[in-house]
Amino acid sequence: MFLQRRAAGRGMRSSMAGRIAAAALAAQPALPDDILEDIFLLLDDAADLVIAAASCTSFRRIVSDRRFRRHYRSLHRPPVLGFLDCARRRGKDRISVHFYPVEPPHSSAPAARAVVRDADFTLPFLSDPSSWRVSDVRDGRILLSRQTTVRDILKELIVCDPLHRRHIQIPLIPHDLIPYEAMRHFMGFEPFLDPATEKEKETEDEDLPFRVICNVFSDNTIHTFVFSSGTGEWRLVASFDIRTLVWLKYPMLLRRHYACNCFYWTMYARKVMLVLETREMKFSTVALPPESKYRENALVEVGEGKLGLLILGERMLFVYSRTSPNNRHGIEDWRYDNAIPLVDRRWSFGGGAEGYALLEGVARNPYQILGKKTDTQYFTVELKTLSVKRLCATKSDTASPDYLYASFPLPLSLPSL
Numbered sequence: 001m002f003l004q005r006r007a008a009g010r011g012m013r014s015s016m017a018g019r020i021a022a023a024a025l026a027a028q029p030a031l032p033d034d035i036l037e038d039i040f041l042l043l044d045d046a047a048d049l050v051i052a053a054a055s056c057t058s059f060r061r062i063v064s065d066r067r068f069r070r071h072y073r074s075l076h077r078p079p080v081l082g083f084l085d086c087a088r089r090r091g092k093d094r095i096s097v098h099f100y101p102v103e104p105p106h107s108s109a110p111a112a113r114a115v116v117r118d119a120d121f122t123l124p125f126l127s128d129p130s131s132w133r134v135s136d137v138r139d140g141r142i143l144l145s146r147q148t149t150v151r152d153i154l155k156e157l158i159v160c161d162p163l164h165r166r167h168i169q170i171p172l173i174p175h176d177l178i179p180y181e182a183m184r185h186f187m188g189f190e191p192f193l194d195p196a197t198e199k200e201k202e203t204e205d206e207d208l209p210f211r212v213i214c215n216v217f218s219d220n221t222i223h224t225f226v227f228s229s230g231t232g233e234w235r236l237v238a239s240f241d242i243r244t245l246v247w248l249k250y251p252m253l254l255r256r257h258y259a260c261n262c263f264y265w266t267m268y269a270r271k272v273m274l275v276l277e278t279r280e281m282k283f284s285t286v287a288l289p290p291e292s293k294y295r296e297n298a299l300v301e302v303g304e305g306k307l308g309l310l311i312l313g314e315r316m317l318f319v320y321s322r323t324s325p326n327n328r329h330g331i332e333d334w335r336y337d338n339a340i341p342l343v344d345r346r347w348s349f350g351g352g353a354e355g356y357a358l359l360e361g362v363a364r365n366p367y368q369i370l371g372k373k374t375d376t377q378y379f380t381v382e383l384k385t386l387s388v389k390r391l392c393a394t395k396s397d398t399a400s401p402d403y404l405y406a407s408f409p410l411p412l413s414l415p416s417l
Contacts, residue, residue: 036062041072046079047107050409064411073414074198077354078140078406080380081112082391084121086134086402097121097134097142097162099405100378103392111409118410119162126158136192137403138258138353140416143193143212155189157212157227163407164415170212173225173234178216185219188251194226194278195258208416213263217242217251224281238276240283248274257299257352260307260324264299273299275325289320289334298349298357300383308383309334310357312349315342317359319383340388345377350401356380358391358404380404 031039040063043049049072053063062068082101099121101112123144126132136143140163145155154175160167175183194211212227214234224238242248247267257264264286265274271293272285288297292311302308302321309320317340323332343361350358361377375393378401382389407413 033062037068037071040068041075044076045107046072046076046408046412047111049412050111053411060411066414069408069412069414072412073408078408079108079111080354080356080391080404080406081108081115081409082405083350083358083378083401084134084137084142084403084405085400086137097123100392100394100401103390106389106391108409114409115163115405115407120165121162123160123162125160125167132158134402135190137351137405138193139196139210140407140413141193141210143191145191147189155191157191159193159210159212159417161416163410163413164417166415166417168229168417170227171232171234173214173216173227177225177234177236179221179223179236179239181221182216182218182223186216187219187249188215188217190215190217190251190254190256192256192263208414210416215251217249219249222248222283224276224283226281237281238283240274245272245274245285259299259301259355260305262307262325266297266299268296269294277325284325286325289336291318291320296349298352300352300357300381301355302383310349310381310383312347313339315344316340317342317347317381319386321383338386340381340386350378351403353404354406355384356382356404356406358401359388360401 036059040049040052043052049063053060080102082099085098085100099116099119101116102108123129123132126144131146132144133146134142135145140161142160142162144158144160147155154172156172157170158167159170191212191214194213196208196210209228209230211229214225214227216223216225220241220243222240222242223236224240225234226237227234247270248254248265254265254267257266261278263276263278266288270288271290272287275284275286276282277284289309292309296312298310300308300310305324306321307324309322311318311320318336319338319340320334321337322334344364345361346364348360350360352358357380359379359381361379363376375395377393378391380389380391381387
């Protein structure tokens with residue numbers, strides 16, 4: 001069974017520890033700013049840092065400083081605050097992005113409530129909301145796309161930051177940059193966001209750089225393009241022959257993952273996955289363990305150059321690992337590591353992020369308790385610590401957990417555009 005009580009206890013202890021530490025610091029004689037900065041940088045939980053900032057004006061001044069925020073963000077990954085449901089509902093004529101915040105006793109619940117208050121997920125800047133869809137969510141940004149006509153092989157793109165209420169229109173890929181073969185035998189267009197590098201997270205520049213990657217699928221080839229906000233231009237960076245991998249011709253059936261500086265594409269019942277190494281922009285294929293065939297899976301980072309694979313079984317979550325494809329010190333095969341027992345529900349994966357996989361558990365009989373509909377439960381799985389944490393629950397089983405939403409809460413958050 002999930003370690004719900006243990007996770008709940010950790011969340012309560014973390015929040016209480018943050019309040020105690022903040023009160024203790026505030027009661028002490030004034031310390032130099034550089035000493036306080038060093039203390040604050042040691043706080044792993046961003047929620048504890050927000051509590052400290054709220055307890056004292058001098059603490060808030062330090063935490064709100066752009067240089068400090070850059071430094072803290074370079075040392076700690078953003079907390080998961082909930083998930084985004086981006087599915088288009090029947091009968092609705094506009095795109096709908098619904099944010100499901102984490103709930104108490106999760107340590108990030110106060111920060112998630114602040115996002116509900118401060119962010120705008122209604123996307124009011126869209127002139128024709130009915131024609132847009134969400135293509136990706138990463139680093140606090142949402143990538144939107146639309147195809148204006150049936151004949152258009154390219155899509156209009158917008159990147160927005162709902163927390164800071166900013167958006168940028170991305171120019172179309174120039175037609176003269178696209179190979180003729182891709183134009184003539186077009187099969188699909190897949191835009192997604194490239195995560196920020198560690199160096200970019202540490203930059204003190206006012207404008208944070210970002211990149212959009214687009215795969216253009218044709219009968220024989222995947223052509224990959226990259227847009228950089230720094231240059232404002234598109235580049236063709238890679239091409240990959242897929243004539244021997246027929247399943248890659250159907251991009252709508254592929255599931256995309258990100259871990260260890262690589263993107264991965266898997267398909268149900270396939271024994272291999274496609275890999276794009278983002279530092280050198282090179283494609284390759286990697287075999288999956290036989291146990292993953294005909295089972296839902298998710299790829300996440302384990303740490304120390306390790307790639308983790310989660311496979312859903314009957315009331316069980318199987319954990320495998322191997323060296324990441326971009327590892328420079330040799331490659332090893334998949335290794336079975338562990339199994340996590342699950343309660344009796346219908347389990348599936350949502351969109352993961354920041355080293356976490358998102359699990360959705362729907363009751364097999366929704367009305368099994370005295371005619372009352374049971375909750376659909378959502379959990380994160382982290383392989384670095386092999387921990388499972390409950391995020392939230394919904395009364396409806398129609399929520400679509402498309403993307404985990406991870407962001408530093410205000411005042412730690414910086415505009416991503």
